[in-house]
Amino acid sequence: MGWINRFYRFLLSQPAALAEKELERCQDDFGSLWVSEQGELRYLYFGTETEQSCGLVDNPAWLEYDYTRAMLLAGYWRSQAPQVLLMGLGGGTLANAVLEYLQPQKMIAVELRAKVVELSRRWFGLSSDPRLEVVVASADSYLANRENSCDLLFLDLYLEGGIARLQLQADFFAACRAALRPGGLLVVNQWQLGQSGQPYAASRLRRLFGSHYLQVEVEEGNIILFIPQAGELPLELDAMRQWADRMEPQLGYSLRPYIESLRRAGEAPDLLEP
Numbered sequence: 001m002g003w004i005n006r007f008y009r010f011l012l013s014q015p016a017a018l019a020e021k022e023l024e025r026c027q028d029d030f031g032s033l034w035v036s037e038q039g040e041l042r043y044l045y046f047g048t049e050t051e052q053s054c055g056l057v058d059n060p061a062w063l064e065y066d067y068t069r070a071m072l073l074a075g076y077w078r079s080q081a082p083q084v085l086l087m088g089l090g091g092g093t094l095a096n097a098v099l100e101y102l103q104p105q106k107m108i109a110v111e112l113r114a115k116v117v118e119l120s121r122r123w124f125g126l127s128s129d130p131r132l133e134v135v136v137a138s139a140d141s142y143l144a145n146r147e148n149s150c151d152l153l154f155l156d157l158y159l160e161g162g163i164a165r166l167q168l169q170a171d172f173f174a175a176c177r178a179a180l181r182p183g184g185l186l187v188v189n190q191w192q193l194g195q196s197g198q199p200y201a202a203s204r205l206r207r208l209f210g211s212h213y214l215q216v217e218v219e220e221g222n223i224i225l226f227i228p229q230a231g232e233l234p235l236e237l238d239a240m241r242q243w244a245d246r247m248e249p250q251l252g253y254s255l256r257p258y259i260e261s262l263r264r265a266g267e268a269p270d271l272l273e274p
Contacts, residue, residue: 053091060125211266
């Protein structure tokens with residue numbers, strides 16, 4: 001669930017002649033939610049200004065945001081992972097894309113808000129594939145006592161005010177790593193600190209995972225982290241480009257731009273963080 005300011009999206013949106021219309025508005029214990037449509041795209045909002053998800057009406061597995069497309073790079077290292085865990089469902093487009101293009105044997109999506117699950121099914125075509133199980137729970141409570149339980153873990157926790165506090169806490173990151181099986185991979189959608197090339201909680205991440213995990217900055221201001229359970233991911237640019245070219249006809253877009261921007265965390269500019 002990316003956190004995209006409506007003004008930013010307005011600058012990149014379809015022509016103004018295509019009016020945005022409201023489809024549904026509702027409330028839960030965490031605040032207001034609403035769904036709108038503009039042309040071929042549907043949007044899920046938390047509150048009044050926080051655009052949380054975007055989906056293509058006729059293609060539920062289409063990824064409109066750069067940050068979600070970049071997260072698919074996980075498939076290069078962990079293709080057909082037996083067990084995938086997604087923390088944060090949003091509209092469900094990332095879950096749909098992972099099911100369709102990475103072909104896991106089983107996928108569990110954990111979402112804090114039951115209303116979000118309802119909206120993703122009603123308006124965004126959340127997959128009914130039997131491989132997908134949706135659990136309504138907080139991410140930290142779900143991870144308790146689930147060591148060594150998944151091969152690929154996507155972490156995408158955002159609320160109306162922005163990034164969830166869990167994605168800034170060392171204990172939670174440690175629990176995510178503990179949930180990975182040997183050879184597993186953690187993929188984190190993190191905010192970037194300005195234009196620094198560094199994620200929020202950079203110092204804590206370095207202390208936990210070292211400086212050799214991979215990261216890529218994307219247009220929306222997010223930064224995607226690829227953190228192996230142990231060791232170091234290979235950065236094989238030629239092989240990755242060939243893989244991206246094979247994927248492009250299926251996806252309808254290229255993953256090459258994100259591959260070209262990949263780098264080791266230790267290659268990012270130094271940052272003094274409290």
